[in-house]
Amino acid sequence: MSSLVLVNRHEEALAHADELLADIELSRTSTAKHVLKAMRVARLLNDAGAQRWLGYELDGVPSGPDGQAWMTTTKRWADKDAGEGYWGSSASLEAARDNARSIIKAHSGSVSLSGDYVTIAMRERSGTIARTASTANALDRVLSSVESHVYRFAADVHAELTYSQVQANLFEASREAVDATLASMAGDALKSIASISERLNSGDESAVSQAMTTCRQLIDAVADHVFPPAKEPYKIGEQDLDVTANRVLNRLQAHLHESGVTGGRATRLRRTLGDLYDRVSASVHRPGGVDVHEARYLFLAVYTALGEVLTLGPDDRSKTESRAGDAIASDDR
Numbered sequence: 001m002s003s004l005v006l007v008n009r010h011e012e013a014l015a016h017a018d019e020l021l022a023d024i025e026l027s028r029t030s031t032a033k034h035v036l037k038a039m040r041v042a043r044l045l046n047d048a049g050a051q052r053w054l055g056y057e058l059d060g061v062p063s064g065p066d067g068q069a070w071m072t073t074t075k076r077w078a079d080k081d082a083g084e085g086y087w088g089s090s091a092s093l094e095a096a097r098d099n100a101r102s103i104i105k106a107h108s109g110s111v112s113l114s115g116d117y118v119t120i121a122m123r124e125r126s127g128t129i130a131r132t133a134s135t136a137n138a139l140d141r142v143l144s145s146v147e148s149h150v151y152r153f154a155a156d157v158h159a160e161l162t163y164s165q166v167q168a169n170l171f172e173a174s175r176e177a178v179d180a181t182l183a184s185m186a187g188d189a190l191k192s193i194a195s196i197s198e199r200l201n202s203g204d205e206s207a208v209s210q211a212m213t214t215c216r217q218l219i220d221a222v223a224d225h226v227f228p229p230a231k232e233p234y235k236i237g238e239q240d241l242d243v244t245a246n247r248v249l250n251r252l253q254a255h256l257h258e259s260g261v262t263g264g265r266a267t268r269l270r271r272t273l274g275d276l277y278d279r280v281s282a283s284v285h286r287p288g289g290v291d292v293h294e295a296r297y298l299f300l301a302v303y304t305a306l307g308e309v310l311t312l313g314p315d316d317r318s319k320t321e322s323r324a325g326d327a328i329a330s331d332d333r
């Protein structure tokens with residue numbers, strides 16, 4: 001399934017979940033219709049668990065262990081030991097409940113009774129109303145339980161998809177900022193960045209080494225962009241950092257310091273970049289050392305870390321130009 005199709009399905013599921021919450025909160029439509037809409041949401045998300053119990057509400061509860069557990073969950077038992085309860089679908093229970101209410105209404109109207117058997121007739125009438133009311137209350141209890149489960153399902157889906165959408169929006173905003181910077185950078189590694197995800201999504205293990213090579217070249221290219229190689233060491237306090245061509249991580253560290261990034265953030269980025277560069281480099285030299293699944297996450301981690309480096313602040317062209325005279329040719333690492 002393509003990412004676009006997945007996004008569209010999630011957007012549709014979120015819209016239906018939002019409508020479903022409003023339907024239940026405002027007592028719009030029936031429980032059976034709420035179940036149908038919830039099933040649509042479950043199908044859009046490929047939620048097999050939800051589809052199973054919603055299926056019970058559409059087709060009736062089966063007699064197996066799962067069905068009996070659902071009978072207990074939705075308060076359907078009339079006599080559990082005897083196996084008696086409300087096994088039907090939500091639609092059939094609603095129909096039975098509405099019919100019971102009609103019977104109660106019919107028997108509750110004003111009537112004129114007379115004769116020797118009036119006492120018996122009144123007693124039977126009262127008994128019919130009481131029994132029917134008990135059945136209607138039991139059905140209401142079951143339907144209310146079903147509604148509560150549908151509501152919780154819709155609320156959980158709504159919260160999860162809303163959170164995912166917020167994450168996606170944040171990532172998209174970051175991606176645009178990073179890509180705008182990457183677009184201004186030269187190099188074959190950058191030209192092939194679009195192909196990394198295609199290679200990894202193909203599931204072809206032979207593509208892993210190529211993707212990891214591109215990731216390593218991307219780190220090199222970012223280092224060249226933010227802190228070109230220089231002959232003179234870069235000073236951080238009393239420490240002299242070698243920032244020649246093959247000292248990629250040192251140059252990234254120098255860029256962090258020059259950008260005013262210090263303390264815990266600098267430590268985190270330095271360690272992250274170092275770990276990623278070592279892991280990616282190891283994967284290049286030893287292709288069997290990383291599988292496609294790990295490679296995908298390595299690429300995402302590299303992209304995210306470099307994104308933070310590239311968006312630390314406005315691009316100071318004068319800073320780069322002041323070092324241009326000291327720049328030396330980049331060596332392959």
